[in-house]
Amino acid sequence: MPRNDLLEQLAERFVSTVVAKLNGSLQANGLKGRRGVAKKSAPAFSRNMVCRVEGCRNKSGGPRWGYICEEHRKKLSKPEQRRAREKWNKTHEAVKSA
Numbered sequence: 678m679p680r681n682d683l684l685e686q687l688a689e690r691f692v693s694t695v696v697a698k699l700n701g702s703l704q705a706n707g708l709k710g711r712r713g714v715a716k717k718s719a720p721a722f723s724r725n726m727v728c729r730v731e732g733c734r735n736k737s738g739g740p741r742w743g744y745i746c747e748e749h750r751k752k753l754s755k756p757e758q759r760r761a762r763e764k765w766n767k768t769h770e771a772v773k774s775a
């Protein structure tokens with residue numbers, strides 16, 4: 678076997694290892710990038726954090742507070758909050774299916 682063949686094999690192995698490592702890091706970066714994009718598309722989710730009371734632009738406390746802002750939690754009774762939430766859900770579904 679000529680010596681060049683052995684060198685070539687070593688070189689090939691070296692190159693394929695480097696390429697594999699590069700691909701690995703590229704894939705890792707790609708995943709990070711995709712995660713970053715997912716975070717950027719979050720406004721649709723953060724919009725859902727708005728208080729369910731009609732016309733209220735306050736940020737709600739999230740599912741823990743039934744998506745009702747602090748102000749309306751004080752102002753409205755529990756059934757009133759629920760009604761506001763149900764109404765919001767209806768309009769939200771209508772927007773989705775439109």
Ligand SMILES: [Zn+2]
Nearest residue numbers: 728733746749
């Ligand atoms: Zn509110």
